[in-house]
Amino acid sequence: MRFKLTVLLMVLLIASAPIYGNDGLVGYGSNELAVQRVNGVELATIRGPYAGLYPWAYFPEQAPYIPIPELFDSYQRQSVSQIQNQEVLLNASGFGLDVLQYDPSPESYDPTHWKMSYFPYTSRPFFVLYEHIHNSGYIPPTDIGSKNMNRPENRLTFMRDMEFLFQEVIWPNERRYAVVGGRAIVYMWSSIQMTGDFAGLLDEARQKYPVFFIGSGEDMSNIERVAMFDGIMEYSLAGLGNLQSRAPSYRRMTIEYGRYAKISRRTLDKIESQMGKKILLVPTFQAAYDDTLVVPARDNNPLYSRSRAEVVEHARLIKLSMTRWRIFDNLGPFVIWSELPEGASVLPTMPSQELPGRYVGYGAERLNIVVECFVKRGRIC
């Protein structure tokens, strides 16, 4: 017994040495700006959906519904009074900011439109959707084929456009321009079509301008490619519903967007843990898609939900992914407001009879869903 006790006491003495754990250190990359800061509206302070606005004229024969006359006249771009009506409606509906479709190429009328009818007469915060795909300065100048950003002409065009945006849009409207950490947001739809050394070009632009690039259409499992952006925000989800099939499915689109969101979050978390770079993930809401009347024809089938409940379902999943699950950052979502030819806009339209099995959401129905789900606080629609 004594021997056993001696052995036991020895073990106790050996075990009595204190044990210390290792404390992990987590570091974050520096976001300090090397260039002048844009004193705009910080995105984090903006609540409510982002309204995609367009400078295009309304062609009745190319749109699947009729916008209310307070917002559009046939064959006309929006007038100043219509833009002001629109601002009142957007404010009343709780939209947080505007996203302006903007092609800065010399042949484009966009700069004139926004300069003459939007900037002087409105006060809402905004950022630009940089039109690069149809930009005449690029080779090729249309969306047929991607832009090789190794080409000196394309690199020159990109930097020239950035200079133009800062001189003509961002600095003159600095106080209302949306920024992240003092960097002005420039959004690119289908950035996947910018190939070659695009990452190097974005870095070059960041060295010269305080700019925050948001991309879209990227393969979200491609870490290297995604990591070159500061944020990701899809422009359209219609492709997820399989527009080429005989009957595209809105439900399928909803499910696939959920999958896309989970893959995206995984990728962005990996980038953050491996490179220390936090990338924003802003959701997108798609009310419908119908470009069947667009000339020239695009060979897509229309994507509509079968009922209002399906649209609400899509919105609800986005809302839960923003707030409860935090898959998306709690920003936005991006909503097409006035792009009429693709049938996705949520602005009020003239009432019409809904057909069984195909919910368009005429009148203010689409807008009501957006407001119910993304504007009203503290509720899941």
Next chain:
Amino acid sequence: MLTSRYRNCHRVEQHFVPLSLFPVSRCPVCAGRRYCFAFCAIALALLLSSVALAQEESQEEVQEEKIIQKKSSFRLAFDFPLIPERIIANMDNIKEQPFGRSVQPVVGSFERRYSLIPRLNAFSKNFNFHLGVDRFVIRDDGMVRENMQADAHLEGSLWLVLIGVGGRYFQENIPNVLSGEEYHVDFDRQSYGGRVWAGLKMGGFHTTFIAVRAGKGRLWTEGNETYSSMLDEDFKILLFSDQFDVSFQSLEGRVALPYLAPFFLAEKNVFKKLEESGLFGLEDDSFENVKMVWGAELMPAGKGGVFRIVVRKTNYFGSDNDLYFGNRQPEWQGYVRFVF
């Protein structure tokens, strides 16, 4: 009340008990060292008394003990709860926080309940086996938490050397953590793990003994939310999926007096995260806590009696993150033990 007390406890500062085996965080009950010194005093007293008793037992008592041991060295015991047990569980794993959701556990103390399933213990001088299975429901804030848990261990000793193996499983299902007319969201969590250990033991598990153990193990846990609605398929969200390395040291003792057998256990656990995935992993990469158990077994009919009453008190010091893997033992337990 319990929750707020634990939330405010000082976890950083540490001091060492006289035996300096376990660094113990300041406890919430005494807010200082007094409580831990008290524990150590009890532990030391038990240790010394076991030695003294072993030395001072009269020849007659030794003879009697040997006869009892010969008669039935293997014992089978069934424990039936005598008093309702208050469940100690993680209360915040399904609730949204104002500034972003977190799965960081917060101690929740829920209603008392009787367990209907007896716990099984089998032991002899050099053999010890325990199996506990439980299934119950916690009603919390209008939600129903369906819990299932099981734990088992098996250990044996040869001369001084003790080896053992143990495992645990925990499952929680919470239907309708969020619901509307056309949808509902369900939460589920599974945790499982095992550990092995080696140590030293003097005495017999069925009588008087003291044992030290050190071991290692692994714990896995996974939490999901499933969104169900009119969609063609459910939308499942992996909230967390983590793997932890666990190491522990423990000191356990029991003194068999004629009609009473006080016992104690002090166990220090260190958890280190190995892998994580999902949206809301545990914030801490490592944490540690100390579990202390003490109590007594009353034997109205003496050491050979079938009917016994056991009272035990369990306390945890240090991190509450162990709730990430499952519920804790109730703070107070009292049960009837039938030994065959």
